[in-house]
Amino acid sequence: MSRVDWSAHPLVLAPMAGDPSTVALAAAVAGEGMFPFLAGAYVTVERLRADIVALRASTSAPFGVNLFAPSPNLPSMLDDARTYAALLDPWAQAAGVALGEPRYDDDGFDTKVAALVELAPAVVSFSFAWPPAETVAALRSAGCEVWVTINDPAEVAWAVELGVDGLVAQGWEAGGHRGGPQDTGEDQLPVRKLVMAVRSLTRLPVMAAGGVMTGGDAHALLSAGATAVAFGTAFLACPEAGTADVHRHSLTHREATTVTRAFTGRSARALVTTWTQRFGPASPAAYPHVHHVTAPLRAHGKATGEAELVHLWAGTGHAQVRELPAAELARLLTAELKTG
Template structure:
């Protein structure tokens, strides 16, 4: 296992769970000079094991794996999701889709931890909650760096107490789910303001994310205190990405994003659609219960190309998307960063 030299490779392919992240995308980004992440969330342990093996067969470069740590299962969540289901029912019926059943699960957390301890990738990052201290220790013992996601400066001290190796600092502009341990639903700091606030509190390395689409923009974020910069939305248009066709089209044909719990019960930034406009206020903080509730409707939207029924995750920079092969885009980003520096 090769450690990451952030001074030489400060650009990262962010994990994008639920389809966009693929082994082919990660391998191509690595070939172009980025440090890639695989998205372990929503995969079975067997599928994750296969993807790890496949990526290692395609590149010897260091890479990371992101997993979702179990969210709390509060007593009110199932009922809150059922109440939301009643609001969604006419919407789903008009589409001819039966909603799913709200339920809790931990996304095979223990089995994935066992697998990652065995596989020992260079990095493992956690989102949604933080791993227990014994999990951090097990991964570090095999030489894997453990990173956790923060959205608020006061979370830094919690992370330091846990003994992690680095912080994924996610600004408000970022596409997809808010990854920090507390989903407040409140507006949070943008990345260029958040990074310096975090850097004042810690000497841990900072991997910043949020709306970055070019190497020059990455240089700006590195300049305010980040050690590395992760890009996700920038790669959604690459042919190697598993982005659904309806999602690809919307990224360059729609304007405006919003942060909403309407799709999964956890705050996430997506393109504005009829769904977000109608149901953001009604959606409860109940992940993964709402995720399972809405999954059939979202799958139907992807299959039929009905954008209004799809969680179109996107960062605020989506209109500057460059739909290039991933290795080409990675090399372009590296070149832009070098020029900006």
């Protein structure tokens, strides 16, 4: 039996790895009936444990945790990342920053899975790749629902075979990384068309994600067959979010977004900057190798407020972002949902 009554929690706070997701943000929206996710990627297992404990101390509502499943480590990726680093190096030197070394890691996947089996949040979702079948089984045995992210209807059959409990259908409009298991680098379906295509292939619950900024947006996706609808970019400007100041400012002061591998070696939607325009076409499919190369430069950009040096993740609806406390925004989205 599902641990989550999605009819009672149709609006979801998406996980936003790399600082925006915080316990305070999750707790605030949970108090208003939304289903929150914590981002388990890019944090230590100790931090993940502490966040789960802190959220449980703040709310009795159900919540989820998202992990990045380990990406393939192809032999070519290290060389490709080194070539890209050589291209970036003069630009980094001009900023007074030494680039990082390209390398592979799995973000502590096994230790984080073990912690989640022990702590058993209501939902564990995965992005970037499929979790091993034994991981799915262990989490489900612990009482967790297991969801995976897809970007293409062709991925539905694989997910069903894996035995998961639900699908996150991430449309082309979504900010941040493409979460599905295949980073093709090609344009993909917008969220409404993706939801309808996925719904025609499976009876599994479907969570829609991508460019959703209002309750009216969510109503349209629920009407198209989604079980629940996730909001990410919409919450980046909330005071409870850990969003960098330069990122907050850019959401309403830049117009265009692009999908690029320039920052991490994996396709992701960000606001257009000098970095994306100058280096995006040359960036290889080499995650997380490129992520480690560029991390020092991106951290420098955040610290100094140099937007051209920051990965400004944003969905296509970013201009509609509302700078409200998270609880107030959650109430507003719920009211908008009711009025359609």
